[in-house]
Amino acid sequence: MKKTKKYYIGIDLGGTNVVAVIVDKNGKIYGKRQFPTFGEKGPEFVIKNIVNNVKEIISEGRIFIEEIKNIGIGSPGPLDSKKGIIMGAVNLPGWRYVKLKKEIEKYLKVKTGVENDANCAVYGEKWIGAGKNVNNVVGFTLGTGVGGGIIIDGKLIRGANYNAAEIGHTSLNPDGRLCKCGAHGCLEQYASASAIANTAKEKIRNGSKSIITEIVKGDINKITSKVVYEALISGDKLAKDVWDEFIKYLGAGVANIIQTLNPEMIIIAGGVINAGKYLFEPLKKAIKKQTFPQTYEIVKIVPAKLGELAGAIGAAGIVINEPDYYGL
Ligand SMILES: [Zn+2]
Structure with a gap:
């Protein structure tokens, strides 16, 4: 048969x-x-x-x-x-x-x-996850880098030679940190999970005091975004500065995309979304500051649903x- x-x-x-x-x-x-x-x-x-x-x-x-x-x-x-x-x-x-x-x-x-792969992750969320039945969606995956995917009118945007949506490598500061792609000040140098850890390492190496040093028992290389988050929720000043910087840059990166594409939904993925209100509340405020009222009022900023x-x-x-x- x-x-x-x-x-x-x-x-x-x-x-x-x-x-x-x-x-x-x-x-x-x-x-x-x-x-x-x-x-x-x-x-x-x-x-x-x-x-x-x-x-x-x-x-x-x-x-x-x-x-x-x-x-x-x-x-x-x-x-x-x-x-x-x-x-x-x-x-x-x-x-x-x-x-x-x-x-x-x-x-x-x-x-x-x-x-x-980043296009697939966003497409999955649009198909049966956080973006179901939404036609204009942009996804940001925060990990080692920042992955991006753009869906407009229900279709994936691939670009002229299939390299569209490299949002992690849009520059927020041409004089900023050197990125592994060779450019300076790329979004992922400030707004990835690795960037959170790197900013904390940088500040501690420069002599700032923080409970982060105790959490990692003095081994600076063991600092991760999760460690910074733990310090943040216990009220650590340095962790708060690091987190604020991360939110400021992520907010600017997301706002640029909102102003460019006028999407209905921004989906944020990666382990960092476990920070919940510590991530989404200040992020929405940062985005609101950098967008038009018209583009801001239509867009929902939400966590991904499908995980790995x-x-x-x-x-x-x-x-x-x-x-x-x-x-x-
Ligand atoms: Zn780059």
């Missing part, structure tokens, strides 16, 4: 871990798995490891490969999403001009689309909803 192709696989290829999900066309989840990327072993190993894990979760879910219509993969870029080729990825050593789409199709015999599954769910969602773009 011929099997109907009713399932899709979404894969989020990260520098440390890979997340894979099996979903149907409505985003209902039939299987999920997280496994190490083993990025240091090179592209061939990583791809075969993904293929093996996909085969396993399919059989665990009592699903046949013939029932899988498409696979979507979210990958770090820069990449050519039209051709499914990874041009290079900072956190994946040896990934230069990797034909990811072709390789996955060769091993699994399922038509595959490849998209930027957002990228994988979005990778499946984008190939389900925009198959023509990927030639599926």
Whole structure:
């Protein structure tokens, strides 16, 4: 009997871990798995490891490969999403001009689309998460860097050669901190989770006193954004200064996007959203100061809902909803 192709696989290829999900066309989840990327072993190993894990979760879910219509993969870029080729990825050593789409199709015999990972995360939230039924959404993922994704009129904005939405690398200060991309004063140098930790380290090395030093038992390198947050809620002055600086820059970065695109929703993702009101209340105030009343009143600033599954769910969602773009 011929099997109907009713399932899709979404894969989020990260520098440390890979997340894979099996979903149907409505985003209902039939299987999920997280496994190490083993990025240091090179592209061939990583791809075969993904293929093996996909085969396993399919059989665990009592699903046949013939029932899988498409696979979507979210990958770090820069990449050519039209051709499914990874041009290079900072956190994946040896990934230069990797034909990811072709390789996955060769091993699994399922038509595959490849998209930027930050785009996938925002698309997942728009599809079945915090941005469901909202057509103009911009997402900011605060982690080691700041990832961005833009959806206008329900469509992902990819740009002329698929490098749009690099919001983390828009400059807020051309004379500011040097970024790993080579530019100065990029948003992610001030508004990522790493930036929170780095600002605290900088101030403490310059002699500022703080309970942060006690929390990390004198080991400055152990300072993380979470440590700064702990110090903040216990009333530490230095942590408050660091946090205020983070909010000021994030607010300016988000406000620039609001003034440019007039979105209905801004979704903030990453572990930092666990700070709840300590993040969202001052952030909204900072954004309000830097936007027009008309653009501010229409926009909701909300936390992401899908957590670490957002990228994988979005990778499946984008190939389900925009198959023509990927030639599926
Ligand atoms: Zn940069």
